[in-house]
Amino acid sequence: MPFLLRQASRHSRLSVLLSLGALLLALVLGCTSQPAPRPDAPPQAVQAAQGLVSHDVTAVRASVTDLLATSLTPDDLAPAGTVLTVDKGTWKEDGNDASLQATVALPQQAPARVVVYLTRENGQWRVLSTDPIP
Template sequence: MNRSRAVAMALLTSVILSSGACSEQQKTSAPDDATKALQNMVSRDPVTVRNSLSRRLADKASPSSLVAPAGARLDVQADSWKQKGDDAQLRAVVTMPQQDPVTTVFYLVREEGQWRVLFGEAG
């Protein structure tokens, strides 16, 4: 490649990156209520967890099954947000005490103006 062509390619790359056309910069972040709903999944308060679940799931869950063990953590990967209408998905790393972290895809649904968790799938 000759020098002028290399300079032109470098200039073009610079323009593309600075304009935000890079796919990494075009990702959208998860809405705050979706992130909060996921973070609530490791709450020690069953009411907090229940309020973050889809109504279909919340109606079937017993209060004792909703409480995460002490020390459980969930780190949302906000840039993994994907939405189609009232359905969405979001990845998070779930860490339970004395276990290896697990990356999980959570599926959410928009109900009553809020994002709520439908289910999660370890990936």
């Protein structure tokens, strides 16, 4: 199983904590707006998400945050032939944070749906974590 899919629970806890902190800040500041979905994710965010399933460790490292890139090894790569397709209309952006939904098709397995969480790092969208969609 790909690295980020295995690591999702660890990073999802961080995402939840960050989300709760953002919600608290919004309530304190009196801002309760939710990020609205937009039809299509920016091409660079789509490229980052699709980079997760690359069979090239350098490409995967370029797609994820610097922190995740440092712990990535060739053993963490998705199997050859894995395809990630971003679902249209699922992009949600809130400042430097965003999410999108995608379908991941691994060879010889049923497709799985995931939420991909991204953050803007050094001016580029980078993947922070993923969570399965039941």
